[in-house]
Amino acid sequence: MTGSSKELLAVEGVTKAYPGVVANSDVSFSIAEGEVHALLGENGAGKSTLVKMIYGLVKPDSGQMRFRGQPYHPTEPKAARASGVAMVFQHFSLFEALSVAENVALGMENPPPMRELAGRIKSVSEAYGLPLDPGRMVGDLSAGERQRVEIIRCLLQNPKLLIMDEPTSVLTPQEVDILFTTLRKLASEGTAILYISHKLEEIRALCNEATILRRGKVVATCTPRDRSAREMAELMVGATLTPPARAALPRGDTALEVTGLSVNSPIPFGMSLKDVNFRVARGEVLGIAGVAGNGQDELLLALSGELRTDPGAVKIDGKPMGATGPNARRAAGLVAAPEERLGHAAAPDMSLVENALLSGVVRKALVKNGFIDWAATGRFAAEIVKDFDVRTPGTHVAARALSGGNLQKFVVGRELSQSPAVIVINQPTWGVDAAAAASIRQAILDRAAEGAAVVVISQDLDELLEIADNFAALNTGRLTKPRPVEGLTIDEIGLMMGGAHGMEVAHVGH
Amino acid sequence: MVRLEKRPSPSAFWLWATPVLAVILTMIAGGIMFAILGKNPFEAIRTIFWDPLFNEQFASYSRPQLLVKAGPLILIAVGLSLGFRAGIWNIGAEGQYIMGAIFGAAVGLALYPIETRWVFPMMVAAGIFGGWLWAMIPAILKTRFNTNEILVSLLLVYVAQNILASMSIGLLRNPEGGGFPGSRNLSQIPAMANPELIPGTGLHWGVILAFVVVIAAYILLQRHILGYHIKLAGQAPKAARFAGVSPNRLVLLCMGLSGALAGMAGLFEVTGPSGQISIDFNVGYGFTAIIVAFLGRLNPIGILLAGLLMALTYIGGELASFMLGLPAAAIQAFQGMLLFFLLAVDLLTNFRIRFGTIKEAR
Numbered sequence: 001m002t003g004s005s006k007e008l009l010a011v012e013g014v015t016k017a018y019p020g021v022v023a024n025s026d027v028s029f030s031i032a033e034g035e036v037h038a039l040l041g042e043n044g045a046g047k048s049t050l051v052k053m054i055y056g057l058v059k060p061d062s063g064q065m066r067f068r069g070q071p072y073h074p075t076e077p078k079a080a081r082a083s084g085v086a087m088v089f090q091h092f093s094l095f096e097a098l099s100v101a102e103n104v105a106l107g108m109e110n111p112p113p114m115r116e117l118a119g120r121i122k123s124v125s126e127a128y129g130l131p132l133d134p135g136r137m138v139g140d141l142s143a144g145e146r147q148r149v150e151i152i153r154c155l156l157q158n159p160k161l162l163i164m165d166e167p168t169s170v171l172t173p174q175e176v177d178i179l180f181t182t183l184r185k186l187a188s189e190g191t192a193i194l195y196i197s198h199k200l201e202e203i204r205a206l207c208n209e210a211t212i213l214r215r216g217k218v219v220a221t222c223t224p225r226d227r228s229a230r231e232m233a234e235l236m237v238g239a240t241l242t243p244p245a246r247a248a249l250p251r252g253d254t255a256l257e258v259t260g261l262s263v264n265s266p267i268p269f270g271m272s273l274k275d276v277n278f279r280v281a282r283g284e285v286l287g288i289a290g291v292a293g294n295g296q297d298e299l300l301l302a303l304s305g306e307l308r309t310d311p312g313a314v315k316i317d318g319k320p321m322g323a324t325g326p327n328a329r330r331a332a333g334l335v336a337a338p339e340e341r342l343g344h345a346a347a348p349d350m351s352l353v354e355n356a357l358l359s360g361v362v363r364k365a366l367v368k369n370g371f372i373d374w375a376a377t378g379r380f381a382a383e384i385v386k387d388f389d390v391r392t393p394g395t396h397v398a399a400r401a402l403s404g405g406n407l408q409k410f411v412v413g414r415e416l417s418q419s420p421a422v423i424v425i426n427q428p429t430w431g432v433d434a435a436a437a438a439s440i441r442q443a444i445l446d447r448a449a450e451g452a453a454v455v456v457i458s459q460d461l462d463e464l465l466e467i468a469d470n471f472a473a474l475n476t477g478r479l480t481k482p483r484p485v486e487g488l489t490i491d492e493i494g495l496m497m498g499g500a501h502g503m504e505v506a507h508v509g510h
Numbered sequence: 511m512v513r514l515e516k517r518p519s520p521s522a523f524w525l526w527a528t529p530v531l532a533v534i535l536t537m538i539a540g541g542i543m544f545a546i547l548g549k550n551p552f553e554a555i556r557t558i559f560w561d562p563l564f565n566e567q568f569a570s571y572s573r574p575q576l577l578v579k580a581g582p583l584i585l586i587a588v589g590l591s592l593g594f595r596a597g598i599w600n601i602g603a604e605g606q607y608i609m610g611a612i613f614g615a616a617v618g619l620a621l622y623p624i625e626t627r628w629v630f631p632m633m634v635a636a637g638i639f640g641g642w643l644w645a646m647i648p649a650i651l652k653t654r655f656n657t658n659e660i661l662v663s664l665l666l667v668y669v670a671q672n673i674l675a676s677m678s679i680g681l682l683r684n685p686e687g688g689g690f691p692g693s694r695n696l697s698q699i700p701a702m703a704n705p706e707l708i709p710g711t712g713l714h715w716g717v718i719l720a721f722v723v724v725i726a727a728y729i730l731l732q733r734h735i736l737g738y739h740i741k742l743a744g745q746a747p748k749a750a751r752f753a754g755v756s757p758n759r760l761v762l763l764c765m766g767l768s769g770a771l772a773g774m775a776g777l778f779e780v781t782g783p784s785g786q787i788s789i790d791f792n793v794g795y796g797f798t799a800i801i802v803a804f805l806g807r808l809n810p811i812g813i814l815l816a817g818l819l820m821a822l823t824y825i826g827g828e829l830a831s832f833m834l835g836l837p838a839a840a841i842q843a844f845q846g847m848l849l850f851f852l853l854a855v856d857l858l859t860n861f862r863i864r865f866g867t868i869k870e871a872r
Contacts (some may be wrong), residue, residue: 128868306751327754338752347746349520357738358753367735374733 008033008192009054009072009161013064016049022216023049026063029211029218031161036183036193038203038224041213042236042433044403047196050213051163054194054338055087068160078109082277086154087163092146096139103138105155128182143291144175153183162186163194169459170201170292173494180206198236200229214238237434241342252282255453256303256334256422257315261322263302271295273302276479278472280422280453285444286482287468288457289497295477296457297339300426303455304336305329316422330362333421337412339430339457341404345411348400352392355399356381356414363418380417388413389439405432412440417448423447426457441467461493473497514861519805524858529805529812532852533819539851540844549834558826558831558844572825574712579784579821581717582607584814586799588720588727589771591808593764595731596743600765602648602663603772604796605670606641610773611780612670612677613640615693615787618702619682622694629701634777635653638744641773642766644670649765653758659765667796675789682787692788696781704782716778720817727810739765772796798824801849 010030011493016023025045031037041047052058054065056074065072067083074080077087094103101118105111112120115150118134125132130148138146147167154162164183168176183193183206197203203210204224212220261276273295280286290296296413301307303314305326313322316332336359338344346355357377361367366377381395388409392402399407412428428444429437445467448454456475458464464471465485472482475498483496537559541551562572586603593600600606614637621629637774648662696702707713731737742829743750743760751757775795784791802820827841 304752305754325754325756326752330754336752340748343746344748344752347742347749349745350742354738356750358742361735361753370735371733372735372738 006033007031007066008035008068009194010064010397011050011067012064012066013052014053014060015067016053016058016060024053024060024394027213027218027254029215029221030418031192031194031209033160033192034187034190036187036195036207038207038210039194039196039213040198040200040203040210040232040236042198044405044433045213047213048165049216051087051165051194051196054080054161055085055163060105063308066351074334079491081157081159084160086157086159086161086164088147088150088154088165088167088392090165090167090169093413094138094146094149098133099135099137100141101134103149104134104156107153108156120156121152124211125152128152128155129178143170143293144172144178147171147179155186158167159191161194164198164371165196166198167195168197168199171492172291172497176202183313183339200224200232201287203232204229211235233434251284251409252451253317254279255317256280256455257318258303259315261302261309261313263298263307263309263313265295265298266301266307267297270298273298276477277480278479280455282421282451282453283448283455284470285448285456285468286470286472287464287485288455288472288479289461289464289493290459290474291497292459294474294498295479296459296474298424298477299479300336300424301336303334303424304338305334309423316400326359327362328420330359333357334424335363335415335418335420335422336424337415337428339426339427341407341411342400346399346407349398350390351398352385352390352395352402352410353378353381355410356384356395358414360414360418363420384410384413384417387417388443389436393468406433408432409436409440412443416443420447420452422453422455424455427460428456428458429460429463430458437463461490471496513864514857515864516861517859520859521862525807528858529816529852530854531855531858532805532848535855536844536848539847543840543843543847544836547836547840549836554830554834554836557830558823559568561833562822562825562829568829570710572829574706574710575825576818577712577717578714579824580817581714581720582779582795583799583802583820584720584776584817585716585723585778586768586772586796587802587806587813587817588723588810589768590725590799591803591806591810591813592716592730592740593768594744594803594833595808596740596760596762596764597747598761599660600645600648600663600768601660601800602645602665602667602670602796603635603768603799604792605663605667606769606772606796607776607779607796608667608670608674608792609640609644610637610776611791612644612674612682612776612787613637613773614675614777615696615780616682617700618696619693622699622702625701627701630704630781630791633702633781634774637773637777638770639773641776642770644773645765645769646762649762652765653761659761663765671792674787674791678788678791693786695782695785697783702781704778706782714778714782716775716782719778721725721772721814722809724814731810736763772799774859801845804849805852820845821847 006030012028014027015025027050027112039047042416049058053060056077056079072083074083101114101121104121105117111117121132121134130152132145132148132152138149145171167179173178179449187193194505195207210222210224211218214236257279259277262274264272264324278286302309305324311323315321316329316334320331321329321332342348357366357372359490360380364380366373378395384390385392385395390410391406412425415423428440432440456464456468468485471485471488473480473496480496537555541555544551544554561568563569586607586675590600590603614633644666647666648659651657651662652659665782678693679691684692684694704714704716712864739750739755741751743755780787780791798820802813802816806816823845830836831838831841
């Protein structure tokens, strides 16, 4: 804890319930001035609801909050900002077609003249080691630089408390270092920081105190430096964790070969793929890392067949398949699981049986002469639910009624249950609790052991290092040369992901 | 306090109860409107819903009209519903209906006075082709140039109406008609006529085809992979692409199918109940079918019932304006209310209404 331990924010017995779920139950914690306080918990543990209440976006059902000794009950974010609370959201709210200064002005109640604002942006950004040109278009900035815009937008309000929601999920390791330097400087000046994350090593490096949430309740408070990452993880999950087991496998023939894959992105402001090359052998797991928005979605579309390319760009078992659609590739043995569960991998309003048909139709032969065999489809859906421990009242419920983690288990299970030769998965455990994530990773490794070639695209480096044999990174639509995971250092990985993305390393004034 | 709460899954009960509720609400609101117009609301509602079927004086005339009016509505609405389910909005069925009638009639009149039994099937094929062709214009423009099919198909209705007017005073005019606009009366030519098959029922070939199409569409949507793809494309376009559905192929298919059915309806109309190509041949079936499609929840069986109900309000409305002196605009407002209430109560399927304060969370 820093010099002054004066209480800044106190949360006492706050409860917030939504229909069918208690997001926060009797949550209490406090932050002192100049403290970097971590809010730790799995997805769905209630972190977001809690900070939304502090930021005035959500009204608590009961409980008290005090800010600098005064009762604090913000009814809207404007009131929270007036009290000195600022927040950097995980998803940026910036206009790509406007300049940095214009974006900052849009978030202010009484923006000063543009020239004066540009000057203030420059001075604040230099003071905190976040160099940023106010005149640049946001559309041209990297994710790390966009985050700087959001941070500076907050700093211009001279906040007493800065809330940061999963700030490092879009950063390379080098960019994380720059951010931490800034945050430490802010804290040394007396600004308290509420830091939300589930990345334990980061929290150990940065935070003075941690409040750990599980299922909406505070289960522990601790000093992160005194605890091991494993201890905190077990507090977070409430169970002992076992890393997935894997055996060293003999490599088979090349099952998936991608050569000179270049394709324009169909997504607005998406990232086009440029000359992507790799090959995956049977039994091998290739992990593809990268900061979000560097071509991961496009790579999945190009591999699944939703984006067509030159026939020779994608070869499955040596057969050129680049110009064929998803069902032809499924017939050739390739299955894919996109990142977006609701709307892409599954139709929200359709039942699990109907969703089982969605991608299972080819390899499971669920259609005869154009007519659907609903009995066989129902059996297939029931089999997925059973094998992958999908918690659902039945296979008749709509996909949107399932929790994110359960739907993810269903979607991944549906693909893995088709005895595939090639598996492509984007963000296999995104938003899934630790126990489910472990079982999904184990299932992927099991398929690899059975001789499938696996491509896992993920933004979770720990996950990739855990399950991948070879490692590559996507950076502005280009893929680095895959390298064996063994012997890779975190620094090398960061450089593969684009280093600091051309950002200057800060010179923090003291 | 009244709040709306999203249901985890759509309610099966309300899916079917909302149309009934909408009809009841329409009767109440319509009754109030009729009362304000100075008519006895109960008499007016009875005249619209009851008399056409059961009044001894009128039923013998109006009962067959029910199938005559419902046939084309159902035929067109089933075709439209497939596209609507896939998120493809063909608003121009009226134009496709007109073009079907013109193409079919033109083939028949070109062959006149040949009298073989192949003439009528050839006319049906030509009618289907005409409607399909007219629907292909917005479909191809959409797939090639990404134009909006709503606008293009709608505007083509007005083109079709002008072609119809030109045909009835020009190319297809009856040479023996003494210069009056309008073609020969096809229903009077045995080889081209689409007669009432059972006297007193109004049943003609178009009505039979409508029933067949309802059954075929039901099977398509329930059991066939194409029906599944249509539903998937409407609910989750990205998921449909993931499932290997080509959006362009689906546009061509759904537009073509709805156009073909509309064209077929036009042909059966021009050879049967209407009898001839004339300037005022079309009576808005193509537009009313849009209401019928939604009233029937885009479900073939629902459309069958909705088509009959809509036909009833037409016949009853005519009867009411004739018997009670209700203005035609009031009847149209009454029909409009039906669509309004249907869409309004539709949200009960996906939401439940909660009274009281927020407390129920466990």
